[in-house]
Amino acid sequence: MQGLIQRVKHAKVEVDDQLVGQIKQGIVLLLGVEKHDDKDTTNKLLHKVSNYRIFSDENDKMNLSLKDIKGELLVVSQFTLAADTKKGMRPSFSSAATPAQANELYEYFVDQAKAAGLSVATGRFAADMQVSLCNDGPVTFLLTI
16 A cells, blocks of 8 residues: 655645545645555554654654644545556556455545544545645655555
8 A cells, every 4th residue: 555645734636626625734645555455554554644743843843743733634546656667668557456445445544534533535536636735845755554
């Protein structure tokens, strides 16, 4: 499972010019699900996303987590994160989960994040989405589980 996280001041996702998800300060998570992923890997990534210390403390050090700042989380499905780009000039998606498996784990991630008390917004699974954000820093990390 791949999670590309970006610390943001605000973000939104639209589908067909309709707003489907929006957050203020927090994290945009682009979530890539691979064939070998399951609920255990999903839980591990959620723990890391919600507790990863990427927000500044009073000394301007990255020492606070999403939970610490009571920030918001925007989760966007992103199957292209599962691409193998090592060979050739075209990505291979052979390690990506099937749409059914990916959607199940995406929905599970969102449900578990909400159950953990996070303020969560989402994109729309498998839709052509337009994501707009103000990356704060910029601060971006690729989390791999």
